[in-house]
Amino acid sequence: MKMESLYQDTLGISQEKFYYTVKEVSLKIKSLLEENLTFLWIEGEISNLKYSQNGNIYLNLTEEEATLKAVLFKDQKQEIPQEVLREGLKVLAFGKLTFFGRSGEVFLIIRKIEPLGIGLLLLRKEYLLKKYHYLFDPNLKRALPPFPRKIGVITSLFGAALQDFLKVGLDRWQAHILIYPVRVQGEGALFDIIQAIKDLNEHFSDLDLIVITRGGGSPEDLLPFYTEEIILAVRNSRIPVVSAVGHEIDYTLCDLAADKRCPTPSAAAQEIFPDRKELLVKLELLRKKLYQLISLKINLSETKLKRLHLALQEKDPLLRLIQKEKVLKDFKFKLFQKLSNLLLLKEKQLFHFKKELEAKHPSKLLELKEEKLKGLKKLLFSLSPYNILKKGYSIVKTYPQGEIVKSVEKIKPCDELEIILSKGKLLVSVLKVEDENGL
């Protein structure tokens, strides 16, 4: 520290002042720092993380507007878990504050870093997820009974979570709900919850499922749900576990280990319990559907029956008999017709023959001859010269020769002549003979 005249004032009076050199000031700052703020824990968010080529890691610890530079020397790196070095992570850093004279900057030389708050939860979650990855296998998730009769609820008796859960749950479904009261945050919460899971499994084994629920809270409040113990207890539960813990967006380890995760207590009630009213509606629909199906079936059967009935009728033996009978009748009729035709024909023929025969019968012939004879006789009679006699004519014959006298030749007076009259004869003697000329 020196005291020298730097300049003169307006009056020309030179004034003396105290001053430090840069080196002096930087040494002063360094010693001030080291004496008053040697090793300390500082809470801040990591930002501006840089990995230097020389192996050192530089970062800023920030809180709102304030920033503090920090360095992690390469020989200290092994002490720090790598996952803690992450942009934006809220941490507690332990180290020594040092002023670097060369650059005029204050640095925290980090020895330890521990995650804080949500950061801690995230890191723990990441670590445990990796460690117990096999316990988070989706294939391990058990199905929830669709119609639970008896369930266990692990929660605080005085939280809004229970109220919400019961309000939604009881409105939807009627079940036997057993509440296992526990502390859901702070000291003892983890122990309570784990004990509850165990007790319910051992002493209330007829439960259909267990619900673990609480409302959202600060990362610290949710700490019990980010533990190894909770994962193991949930996975060791024989009874399926539903977890509705914490925030809607962030899944706790309890959520992830559970058989079913729900974002809120009311959502859990909705998930677990079927809606009674919806079911009644569904049953009514099923009733209608059953009725439709059976009606359809009956209609189909009726149609089928009708068709079969018709088919059967077609194949009725009686019907066949009737048909056969008809055919038979037809045949009979045809046969009769043919036969009678034939008979008729034969009869005709016979009649014809008979007629012919009759015609040729000797008596007939005789008759005929007789008739003919009669005719001839008649004719003969009609032609008989005696017939003329009746008309006044008479026949003159020679006597006793009996030759018919047609002319006066050979007749001489006194010849005897026989005159045949219609009735009787005359024997006369010729008195005179005259020829046609009266000579």
Added chain:
Amino acid sequence: MAYDITFEEALKRLEEIIHHLEEKNLDLERAISLYEEGIALINFCEEKLKQARSRVEVILKDKEGFTLESLEKAKEYLKNG
């Protein structure tokens, strides 16, 4: 009609019955008996839904074991330590 089955089993059986009834080659007699069974199951389920009553109880643990208490009493009990 008394059934020795759970609500869930009844619903499952109902679905089965509907499924069967949708088969084309089902005998009418079988269909009718399925239908009757289905209607009985629906009645059974409705009865169950209407009969069921909720029960909310709190498990209280002490040295002697567990007791069940109503929500109000349990709250009072726990408030008073």
